[in-house]
Amino acid sequence: xxxxxxxxxxxxxxxxxxxxxxxxxxxxxxxxxxxxxxxxxxxxxxxxxxxxxxxxxxxxxxxxxxxxxxxxxxxxxxxxxxxxxxxxxxxxxxxxxxxxxxxxxxxxxxxxxxxxxxxxxxxxxxxxxxxxxxxxxxxxxxxxxxxxxxxxxxxxxxxxxxxxxxxxxxxx
Numbered sequence: 001x002x003x004x005x006x007x008x009x010x011x012x013x014x015x016x017x018x019x020x021x022x023x024x025x026x027x028x029x030x031x032x033x034x035x036x037x038x039x040x041x042x043x044x045x046x047x048x049x050x051x052x053x054x055x056x057x058x059x060x061x062x063x064x065x066x067x068x069x070x071x072x073x074x075x076x077x078x079x080x081x082x083x084x085x086x087x088x089x090x091x092x093x094x095x096x097x098x099x100x101x102x103x104x105x106x107x108x109x110x111x112x113x114x115x116x117x118x119x120x121x122x123x124x125x126x127x128x129x130x131x132x133x134x135x136x137x138x139x140x141x142x143x144x145x146x147x148x149x150x151x152x153x154x155x156x157x158x159x160x161x162x163x164x165x166x167x168x169x170x171x172x
Contacts (some may be wrong), residue, residue: 010070012159014143015092016129017136018058021148022094024133025054041138044156049166056151057137059100060088068099074103078113083114137171 026126035044065071066087074113075086077095084095085103103110141147149155149167 007128010065010089010091011143012090013131013139016063016131017101017139018061018094020131020133020136021054021058021140022085024136025051027060028054042157042159046164047165049152049154049157050148051168053148056099057140057146057148059092059096060151061140061166062094062096063101064144065089066103071109073111074107075108075111075144076105077117078114079117134168134170137168141171 028047031049032044032047035041035047062071066074071087071089073088073090076098077084077086079095083098083165085098085101087094137148149171152167155166157166
């Protein structure tokens with residue numbers, strides 16, 4: 001199925017911010033694994049909570065963009081045995097597990113066939129942006145009213161006898 005590109009009105013900083021939080025979520029996932037395997041459960045938990053919060057924020061923003069008709073097209077991808085929506089907005093694309101977004105598969109912007117992706121790049125390296133995670137989170141909070149802290153499964157992590165906030169202190 002071939003689609004003609006029709007640009008939508010989405011702020012480039014929003015698209016770059018989504019890219020950045022996705023890359024940082026992958027970094028938190030890797031750190032959580034490393035801490036877990038080294039026996040540091042508290043840091044593993046803190047990094048896992050941040051990873052899940054960033055993915056939750058990403059899903060909320062993507063759902064809003066989809067609902068507001070800001071997505072150019074959507075493909076269904078199979079990666080590592082799992083199914084993902086791949087949403088295209090301008091020159092950017094974003095994967096999200098199919099159960100996280102209420103996509104109507106019968107819409108014209110959704111491709112009819114699933115694509116198997118065998119060489120998916122799981123890199124945490126930012127190749128298309130130089131803005132910080134902080135700037136990205138603050139932009140998305142300002143633009144959409146969503147704070148990554150809202151998506152924390154728990155707000156504090158125990159480090160011995162102390163409890164520490166698991167999120168980002170600069171967010172509302």
